[in-house]
Amino acid sequence: MSVALACAAWLALGLPCAAVFWRRGRRELGVALVPFAGALALTLPLALSPWLGGSISHWPLRAAIAALALAPCAQALLRGAPGRVETADTRGGALAFALLAAVSLGLVLAGRALDAEGWPGYGWDGLSIWLVRAKVLARSAELPAALFRERQLVQGHWDYPLLLPALLAWFARVGGLELRELALALGIVAACFAPALALGLRRALPAPIAAALAVAPFAVPGLVVTHFGAYADPLLVLVALAGFAWSAAGAIRQDTALVAAGALALACAVATKNEGALWLLAATTGAIALARAAGSSLASALATGARCALPGVVVFAAWRATCARLGVADTLPAELRFDLLGARAGELFAALRSFFGEPQRAIALGACAVATLALAGGGLRTRAARAAALLAAPAVYLGGLSLVYLATPHELAWHLVTSLPRTLFGLAPACLAAALLGPTLAHARSTEPDSARSLP
Amino acid sequence: MQPLERRGSHEIAAWLLLAAIAALAWRSTGDLRALVRDTAATRGALRSDADFYAAPPVLGDEIAILRHVERELAPGTPISVEGRGAYEERRQRFWLALLPEHPIAAGADWRICPAPCGGPGDTLVVQGREFVLLRRSTAETP
Numbered sequence: 001m002s003v004a005l006a007c008a009a010w011l012a013l014g015l016p017c018a019a020v021f022w023r024r025g026r027r028e029l030g031v032a033l034v035p036f037a038g039a040l041a042l043t044l045p046l047a048l049s050p051w052l053g054g055s056i057s058h059w060p061l062r063a064a065i066a067a068l069a070l071a072p073c074a075q076a077l078l079r080g081a082p083g084r085v086e087t088a089d090t091r092g093g094a095l096a097f098a099l100l101a102a103v104s105l106g107l108v109l110a111g112r113a114l115d116a117e118g119w120p121g122y123g124w125d126g127l128s129i130w131l132v133r134a135k136v137l138a139r140s141a142e143l144p145a146a147l148f149r150e151r152q153l154v155q156g157h158w159d160y161p162l163l164l165p166a167l168l169a170w171f172a173r174v175g176g177l178e179l180r181e182l183a184l185a186l187g188i189v190a191a192c193f194a195p196a197l198a199l200g201l202r203r204a205l206p207a208p209i210a211a212a213l214a215v216a217p218f219a220v221p222g223l224v225v226t227h228f229g230a231y232a233d234p235l236l237v238l239v240a241l242a243g244f245a246w247s248a249a250g251a252i253r254q255d256t257a258l259v260a261a262g263a264l265a266l267a268c269a270v271a272t273k274n275e276g277a278l279w280l281l282a283a284t285t286g287a288i289a290l291a292r293a294a295g296s297s298l299a300s301a302l303a304t305g306a307r308c309a310l311p312g313v314v315v316f317a318a319w320r321a322t323c324a325r326l327g328v329a330d331t332l333p334a335e336l337r338f339d340l341l342g343a344r345a346g347e348l349f350a351a352l353r354s355f356f357g358e359p360q361r362a363i364a365l366g367a368c369a370v371a372t373l374a375l376a377g378g379g380l381r382t383r384a385a386r387a388a389a390l391l392a393a394p395a396v397y398l399g400g401l402s403l404v405y406l407a408t409p410h411e412l413a414w415h416l417v418t419s420l421p422r423t424l425f426g427l428a429p430a431c432l433a434a435a436l437l438g439p440t441l442a443h444a445r446s447t448e449p450d451s452a453r454s455l456p
Numbered sequence: 457m458q459p460l461e462r463r464g465s466h467e468i469a470a471w472l473l474l475a476a477i478a479a480l481a482w483r484s485t486g487d488l489r490a491l492v493r494d495t496a497a498t499r500g501a502l503r504s505d506a507d508f509y510a511a512p513p514v515l516g517d518e519i520a521i522l523r524h525v526e527r528e529l530a531p532g533t534p535i536s537v538e539g540r541g542a543y544e545e546r547r548q549r550f551w552l553a554l555l556p557e558h559p560i561a562a563g564a565d566w567r568i569c570p571a572p573c574g575g576p577g578d579t580l581v582v583q584g585r586e587f588v589l590l591r592r593s594t595a596e597t598p
Contacts, residue, residue, distance in 0.1 A: 092467065099478065113492045121491055127514075180508035208470040212477045219480040224488045 006175030007188055010167070013063050014038035016071040017264070024078060026257045032200035033261055035192040036239065036268050037074075040315075041067035043166040043271045047319050049143045050326060057141040059173065070264075077260035077307055093202070096211035100198055103215060104191035107224075111187020114228055115180070122183075125418075126230030129157055133165035135179055138172035148328040158328045161319050163271040164189075164232045183228050189235065190227055194218075197242040200261055204249035209436050213245060216429040221360065223425050232273045237426040240269040240279035244286065244393050245433045247308045251287040251301075252294045252437060252444050259287065259307050267311035271319070275423055278400045280312040286393030290437075293389035294444040336407035344406050351416045352402070355424065368431035375438030386441050390434035394427055517585035521568060524582045524589060531557035534564035538573065565592050 017037035021030035045062035049055065056062070114121065122131060136144055148158045171177050171185035198207075198214035205213070217237050218224055227234035247262025249255070266283055269276035287308045291301035356362055369391070376386035401423055408415045502508050510519040525535065535558045567574070567590050571583070577593025 092471070096474065099474070103481075110488055110492055114495060121495070178505045178508075180502055180505055206467070206470050208467075208474040212470075212474040215474070215477050215481050219477055219484050221484045222487065224485050225491060228488065228491070 003171065003175040003177065003184065003188075006171050006185075007192075009060065009174060010038045010042065010170055011035060011192070012038070013041040013067040016067050017041075017074045020071050020074040020078065021257060021261065024257055026203075026261075028199050028202045029257055029261045032196040032242075033074075033264060035189075035196050036242070036265050037067065037070050039163055039167060039268055040264070040271065041070060042170055043161070043163045044315075044318070046137060046143065046162050046166050047271070047315075047322055050145065050322055054142040056137065056143055059170070073311065074260060074264065077263055077310065078257055093207035096207040097195065097198070100195040100211050100214055103218065104195055107187045107191040107194070108184070109187070110224075111184040111228065114183040114187075115177075121225075121229060123226070123229035123231055129160065130164050130230050130232055131168070131179055131182065133160075133162065134168035134172060134182065137162070137165055137169035143326070145326045148323070148326040159323050160232075160274060161271045161276070161315075163268060164235055168230075182230065186228055186230065190224075190238065193235070193238040193242070197238065197245065200242060200246050200258070200265075201249060204253060204255070204258065204440060205436065213241070213429070213433055213436060216432050217241060217425070220425050220428060222421065226422060226425075231422060233275075233422040233425055236269060236272045236276055236279070237429060239265055239272055240276060240283070240426055241429050241433065243269050243279065244283040244430055245437070247283050247287045248290050248390075248393065248433065248437055249440060251291040251296075251304050251308070252441050254291075254294070254296065256307070259304055262287070263308045263311045266308065267315045270312040270315045275401070277312070277316055278397055278404075279426070280309060280316070281400065282393040282396035284309040285396045286389070289389035289392040290441065293386050294441060336404070337409055338407050341403075341406045344412050347412055348402060348405055348416070351420060355420060361428070364428045365431055368428065368435045371435035372431070372438055375435055375442070377438070377442030386438070390437060390441065391431065394430040394434065397430070398424075398427060518587050519584075521582050521584045521587060521589045525558060525566075529558060529566065532559070533566065534559050534561040536560070536562055536564040536567040536569075538567055538569035566590070567592060 011034050014034035014037035018030035018034050021027075021033060041063045042059070044066045045052070045059070046056055049062075052062070167189055168182050168185050171182065171188075172179075175185065177185055194214050194217070198210040201210035201213065204210075217234070220237075223234045223237065243262050243266035245262070246265060247259050250258030250260075250262055262283070266276075266280045269279045284305045288301045288305035291304045292298065296304065356365065369387075372387045372390050373383060376383045376390065378386060405412065405415065405420075502511065509515050509522060515522060529535070537560050566581075567578075568587055569590065570586050571588045573588065574580070574590045575593065579591040579593070580588055581591055582589040
């Protein structure tokens with residue numbers, strides 16, 4: 001019962017933000033944003049607590065204040081030209097969302113089966129990084145600044161953001177779950193974010209396509225078990241994929257509300273893991289490229305990109321400022337070894353070739369690339385340009401990640417073995433999203449007036 | 457008539473895609489279903505976080521150290537958790553979770569470290585499997 005209360009309270013925190021979208025007539029986006037806004041409302045007071053008197057002991061009150069503050073932020077994001085909105089195609093929607101409900105139920109039941117009464121199978125990193133934070137946050141009266149400065153823990157990645165531990169600590173404190181029982185919370189978290197992704201796309205894509213995109217992360221081998229191992233990478237995939245797909249679809253359809261929703265999801269990605277900042281950069285680049293490919297002027301495309309990036313940049317800056325105030329050792333980018341780029345290129349290339357050479361990955365990514373080209377429509381050059389715009393975000397993410405790997409302060413081989421598959425979990429779903437948005441982009445061009453199409 | 461037919465074929469393609477991805481997801485989550493099956497046998501074995509810490513994949517034989525700290529050291533007593541670089545530090549962070557009442561601090565009188573460790577005059581208090589709990593000698597105390 002207390003777990004249900006914790007879940008309901010988390011989702012209730014998203015309601016003020018959802019109400020803003022609801023009032024603009026975007027009910028599907030309002031509902032879809034509930035878990036995202038609720039998670040941000042829980043995370044921001046923790047991240048900013050050193051600036052707010054230090055206490056984190058009054059979570060519900062502080063989170064409620066943050067939730068109310070998110071509503072005007074969403075309102076500000078929605079300012080500007082009204083979005084181009086079409087009526088949702090509801091045919092088949094009930095069946096597609098019934099499938100998603102079954103997936104969500106399966107995730108909750110799996111979490112329930114793995115929790116208290118059995119061995120949860122938490123991964124060592126998941127246990128020692130994310131669950132440690134969850135436990136510290138659940139028990140502490142204030143953010144433990146001493147831990148951030150403790151020289152025995154300089155490599156403890158205390159600069160990692162707090163969205164996942166904040167959610168788990170919420171379930172521990174309000175829901176009464178102990179450390180070993182948090183698999184149930186992990187199941188509930190995934191069960192809320194996955195259908196939200198599809199719901200947000202209901203006006204942009206047919207229901208089965210939106211549902212396919214929401215299910216796609218779970219088709220990535222190892223992702224679900226890694227999620228239940230209490231790693232943050234799978235959750236990052238869910239929120240970053242929502243951010244990319246929503247902002248990309250919004251940029252193509254010149255739908256301000258969808259871009260704003262994508263921006264809030266990307267802020268969640270930034271608050272989940274350092275790689276979230278890379279997804280923010282990638283999705284913003286993709287949104288600008290897609291807005292241009294859909295016929296927007298350069299100024300309009302840049303404005304779309306700015307709207308897409310703004311909440312994530314604010315979250316990133318706020319957390320970095322907090323880390324600086326607490327004196328946390330900054331593992332990135334202060335310790336990056338750019339002098340080793342050339343020497344390590346061969347090693348990274350071999351690792352990537354081995355990773356992408358596995359038949360299942362090669363087939364999936366190849367199929368997505370071919371589908372993107374096939375579905376983008378138009379002549380050869382137009383088709384290539386559209387495919388490039390659609391695939392810009394995954395390409396920027398892969399490029400940025402490769403650069404970080406090349407400059408890692410750790411031994412590269414160890415870093416690749418321990419993290420490469422996890423950090424690339426989101427690549428195939430993002431490429432699938434690019435392919436599935438191809439017809440939307442092709443349609444956007446074909447509906448432009450002739451005068452607009454003839455512009456250089 | 458033609459647009460309707462095209463729309464129908466698009467709809468069929470969308471459902472086929474969803475079915476294919478759902479089937480792939482079912483296949484890819486076989487490891488989770490296996491994990492749920494494998495843990496079914498131990499269901500009921502872990503009734504508290506204390507049982508959880510004592511389980512072999514977590515602390516195993518190191519649990520003696522945890523028990524001693526919880527029983528014998530007053531809350532607030534600083535403990536130093538030492539290791540040999542990044543790999544050991546993961547364990548240090550885990551001890552941090554286990555000992556929320558005891559601040560982790562370098563140079564503390566009490567230290568948990570991987571055996572063999574410690575200096576002359578340090579007292580061995582508890583022996584775990586890989587780690588030991590030592591009391592630092594007064595001469596060595598910084």
